[in-house]
Every structure is written in C-alpha cells, then in structure tokens.
Amino acid sequence: MAGELGHILLDPAGPTCGLGHAGCLEALASGSALARRAREAMAAGAIPADSVLLALATDRPPAASMLAAAALQGDTWALAAWQDAGQALGRGLASIINTLDPERIVLGGGLTAAWDLWAGAMHEALAENAVTWPDRACDIVPADLGDDGGLVGAALWVADGRA
Numbered sequence: 001m002a003g004e005l006g007h008i009l010l011d012p013a014g015p016t017c018g019l020g021h022a023g024c025l026e027a028l029a030s031g032s033a034l035a036r037r038a039r040e041a042m043a044a045g046a047i048p049a050d051s052v053l054l055a056l057a058t059d060r061p062p063a064a065s066m067l068a069a070a071a072l073q074g075d076t077w078a079l080a081a082w083q084d085a086g087q088a089l090g091r092g093l094a095s096i097i098n099t100l101d102p103e104r105i106v107l108g109g110g111l112t113a114a115w116d117l118w119a120g121a122m123h124e125a126l127a128e129n130a131v132t133w134p135d136r137a138c139d140i141v142p143a144d145l146g147d148d149g150g151l152v153g154a155a156l157w158v159a160d161g162r163a
C-alpha cells in the first residue's frame with residue numbers, strides 16, 4: 001500500500017475522504033471533494049442566491065464540472081472553492097517534493113479538467129512550502145489521460161492477465 005499520496009494529512013479539522021480520513025489531500029483537493037463541498041454549502045444555504053452554480057445545479061447534484069463551468073462564468077464562490085483546492089494540492093505536493101525531490105509530477109483525476117482555475121493557487125502554496133522552490137522547481141503537468149488514467153490502467157492490468 002505504499003504511495004497512497006492522496007491520503008497524506010493536511011488538516012485534521014478538515015472534511016473526510018471516502019476512506020474516512022479527516023483532512024487528507026483527497027478530501028480537500030479532488031473533484032469529489034469539490035462536489036461534496038458544494039452540496040454541503042447548498043444544503044446549508046451558504047451559497048449566494050445569485051450564484052451561477054445554484055442555477056446549474058437546480059435539477060441534479062453539483063459536480064466538479066458544474067463548479068468549473070460556474071467559475072468560468074465568474075461565480076466567486078465556485079472560483080474560491082477551486083483556489084482552496086489548488087492551495088491544498090500545493091501544500092500536499094510540497095510535502096511530497098520535500099520528501100522525494102522529483103523532477104516531474106504528473107497529476108490525473110477530476111481536477112485536471114479545470115487546471116487553469118487552481119494552478120495559480122497551487123504554485124503559490126508550492127512557493128511557500130517546497131524547500132526547493134523556485135530554484136529547482138519540478139515540472140507539474142496534467143496526465144495525458146486526465147480523469148481516465150485509473151480506468152485505463154485497470155483495463156490494462158486485466159488485459160495483461162494480472163487480475
């Protein structure tokens with residue numbers, strides 16, 4: 001079970017991930033984390049009434065893609081949510097960089113479709129927390145397969161006769 005980097009701890013007071021960990025990277029910076037955050041904020045009436053996100057999520061639960069569409073239309077709540085996720089991701093990646101000093105980090109998953117909405121916040125957190133930054137900044141790039149990497153990998157695993 002080595003390399004479960006998505007479950008490194010960032011905020012013990014934070015929300016829980018699908019495995020029940022409070023404040024791990026995945027609970028703060030993933031497509032499902034953003035969708036959950038929006039769902040909870042909507043239920044609590046914490047999203048402004050004129051929010052684009054509310055208009056998009058009238059007949060189905062909010063998804064990360066809706067948060068991206070809302071942010072691109074100027075929705076300040078959605079944009080702040082993306083930037084919080086980017087900041088959390090930057091803090092988590094800083095811990096990984098400080099431990100392993102990689103030359104490149106390839107990111108997959110639901111966040112990659114909205115890269116421009118959170119990458120700036122991620123880089124700010126990296127500048128604050130990665131000891132090698134910016135002198136030896138590593139390359140951080142989206143995976144070519146985006147959100148499908150896990151699915152394609154699992155299919156190849158099966159096709160290879162390993163499962």
Ligand SMILES: [Zn+2]
Binds near residue numbers: 006019025027
């Ligand atoms: Zn976790």
